[in-house]
Amino acid sequence: MNRPNIIFIVADDLGFADLGCYGGREAEFGPVSPVIDQLAANGLRLTEGYANSPVCSPTRFALMTARYQYRLRGGADEPINSKSKGSTTLGLPPEHPSLPSLLKETGYHTALIGKWHLGYPPAFSPIKSGYDEFFGPMSGGVDYFTHCSNNGTHDLYFGEAEHSEEGYLTDLLSKRAVDYVHRMAKPAQEGTPFFLSLHYTAPHWPWETRDDADLADQVKDNLFHLDGGNVHTYRRMIHHMDEGIGWVVDALRETQQLENTLLVFTSDNGGERFSDNWPLVGGKMDLTEGGIRVPWIAHWPAAIPAGSVSEQHCLTMDWSATMIELGGAQAAPTHPFDGVSLSKFLRDPSSLFERPMFWRMNHRGQRAMRSGPWKYLRVDGNDFLFNIQLDARERANLAKREPERLAKMRQAWEDWNASMPAIPEDATISLGYSYKDMPQR
Structure with missing residues (x-):
């Protein structure tokens, strides 16, 4: 089989159950995500x-390194914000091997269309880290119409140059992706496959649909839009993204590339205010399930059996390792992967394997480990032990009932943490608003 084209689609702040295929409810206009569901x-x-x-x-x-984010200084900030402009440390170092740079070395053409959020020029940029093309915002969140970030500066780039273009950002990204698929059709047929990162900002705030251009003036001085939005607007934003993905799928079909293109869809973290995370609790900023369990969908007709559903555990970096392996590349000896390739699993989704996973957060001193059905969690100095398969809502703390299991998992987390760089004293939690301002979950 020829190496596949790869499209890595990442939504922003999407809840676990926002999609129809994850149990999400229909909106007043009908199904929210029919393309993704299909x-x-x-x-x-x-x-x-x-x-x-x-x-x-x-x-x-x-995602970019196939390694735990804690290994890089920029990964310790939660998250990088616009105040880091001009920093030479808060970003993805251009010399670090990356998902696009490793694929590029094996002959892939690479592009990022959408959100970067891994540092600002001149020290950092997608072009410096292996992408042949870039179109999108550098920061974490921008207005969908003015394309300005929270500090009021315009943030839409083509390559490393600022770029002005009218339109609803979700649609601009989708149309650029369609154009890219069409342009890459001939090179792909001639032996140059492509890797496209399609990183939407939807459904991240400010909550605006393509019909809400008038709202841009209302939120220009406060992009965080804490007093705005509603669940109906939020669902429409997801639907706009879903429509755009449909345009990309149509372009693949029209150019006869759909059969051997791996499309992977996910979210960068759990949902925000209007998200549906049922049956999970918590959300963005939390190491409870609602903050870290996200949709993962993979479509590759040439290899993945249709109708597959699996409980296989995985992390974002595992998918990066998978794409690198499928593209014929491998980790640089100086930067071995923490991610585990899922390439064999994709072809046989019944072949489950054990995948221990670890997390840590500055915010509220959080830590977590998932191993099999069990999860160890610490929040605000309190330790919890849950059987997630029986208690996805993390309500029954089994720490006193299973002290030996708790001690074993806590030690495993400590051993893992000792293998990671320490959290720098100057690492910040910088959502741009106080956590106490957000609705309590």
């Missing part, structure tokens, strides 16, 4: 897949 029906849907972090840029460090 990709799941014709491919693979994971029910217990995770993000590397419950907040955006740390997950993206893991």
Whole structure:
């Protein structure tokens, strides 16, 4: 089989149950995510897949490196914010091997269309880290119409140059992706496959649909939009993203590339205010399930059996390791992967394997480990032990009933943590608003 084209689609702050195929409810206009649901029906849907972090840029460090984000200084901030402009440390070092740079070395053409959020020029940029093309915002969140970040500066780039273009950002990203698929059709047929990172900002705040251009003036001085939005707008934003993904799928079909293209869909972390995380609790910034368990859908007709559903555990960085292996590349000896390739599993989703996973967060002194059905969690100095398969809502703390298991998992976490760089004293939690301002979950 020829090496596949790869499209890595990442939503922003999408809740675990926001999609129809994960139990999400229909909106007033009908199904919220019919295209994504169909990709799941014709491919693979994971029910217990995770993000590397419950907040955006740390997950993206893991996605780009196939390594735990804690290994890089920028991955310790939760997340990088606009105040880091000009920093030479808070970003993805250009010399670090990355998912696009490793694929590029094996002959792939690479592009990022969408959110970067891994440091600012001149020290950092997608172009410096292995992408041949880039179109999108550098920061964590921008207005969908003015394309300005929370500090009021315009943040839309083409390559490393600032770029002005009118339009609803989700649609601009989708249309650019369609154009890219069409442009890459001939090179792919001639032996140059492509790797496209399609990283939407949807459904991240500010909550605006393509019909809400008038709202841009209302939130220009406060992009965080804490007093705005509603669940109906939120669902429409997901639907706009779903429509755009449909345009990309149509482009693949029209250019006869759909059969041998691996499409992977996920979210960078758990949901925010209007997200549906049922039956999970918590959300963005939390190491409870609602903050880290996310949708994972893979569609590749040439290899993945249609209608596959699996409880296989995975982290974001595992998918990066998978794509690198499928592309014929491998880890640089100086930067071995923490991610575990899922390439064999994709072809046989019944072949489950054990995948211990670890997390830590500055915020509230959180730590977590998942191993088999069990999860060890610490929040605010309190230790918890849950059987997630029986208690996905993390309500029955079994720490006193299973003290030996708790002690074993706590030690495993301590041993893992000792293998990671210490959290720097100057690492910050910088959502741009106080956590206490957000609705309590």
